[in-house]
Amino acid sequence: MLLQRVEKLRLEYTDKYVVVDGNRPDLARFAGKIGRVHTVNAAGRALVEFDDRGWYDLELDFLKVIDKPKPKEPARRPAPAKAPPAAADEAQAAARGNLSELELARLEKDAGAKATAEKTAKHKPADAAGEA
Numbered sequence: 001m002l003l004q005r006v007e008k009l010r011l012e013y014t015d016k017y018v019v020v021d022g023n024r025p026d027l028a029r030f031a032g033k034i035g036r037v038h039t040v041n042a043a044g045r046a047l048v049e050f051d052d053r054g055w056y057d058l059e060l061d062f063l064k065v066i067d068k069p070k071p072k073e074p075a076r077r078p079a080p081a082k083a084p085p086a087a088a089d090e091a092q093a094a095a096r097g098n099l100s101e102l103e104l105a106r107l108e109k110d111a112g113a114k115a116t117a118e119k120t121a122k123h124k125p126a127d128a129a130g131e132a
Contacts, residue, residue, distance in 0.1 A: 003042075009060065010040040018048060018063040027062055034069050 014037055022031025035048040038055065045057050099107070 006040060006042055006044055009044060013037045013040050013046055013060065013063075013065070016065045017068055018046070018065055020048075020058065021062040021064070024062060027058070030056070030058075034066065037063075 016037050018035055018037055020027050020030035020033070020035070022028055030050065033050050035050040035056075038047045038049055040046050040060070041057065044060065046060055046063060047055050048058050048063070049055050
């Protein structure tokens, strides 16, 4: 008789979404969390998985079946506001004030190398671009 009862509970609760009665002190850590019942074990207790990927063996008397929750939408980050060019130049100048002489020299060297590469790319003949 017990096996028939457990099988009936298994059919009734498997793959259902549940919330736990958070009024009990020993179940307070599950308050407000939605879990999914994976199965009902031979002792008649539900194996419930919560968002933390932990499986918990909980008494069926303290579970309430609910509808499937809607999927969570990812939090949207506001687009960064673009500063006007003058403000960007001021920000760069302020940032450079905090840099050491070595870091400033490296920035100038990188800017010079970038400008040289752009000039070379502009003046390269079309025939030379295809040759290797």
